[in-house]
Amino acid sequence: MDKLLIRPSPFYDESLSGYISRLTTLNSYDHFSWIYIKAGLTMKNDVAIEYTDKIAPSRISLTSLSNLTDISEQ
Incomplete structure (x- = not known):
């Protein structure tokens, strides 16, 4: 992964x-x-779904983002 x-x-x-x-x-x-x-991460019609991290952050997998940034998911 890049x-x-x-x-x-x-x-x-x-x-x-x-x-x-x-x-x-x-x-x-x-x-x-x-x-x-x-x-x-979820996108719809080329627009990021803004509410996902405010309503249900526990439902979002940040594993790939963590790999992209070398920053812990916590």
Whole structure:
């Protein structure tokens, strides 16, 4: 699996979508969808589903995102 070149830790109060947006910017990607796809996170009609990390964070598998960033799922 590819690793992101720039892999900062998420901020304590940062949402999942905010973190992915920041990763997208820091790694100079054109669109956040690349990270969502590589991390196996849900998207619908090319728009990230914002509510997933606020309503049911325990239902989201962060294993692939953890592998992309080398940051623990916790």
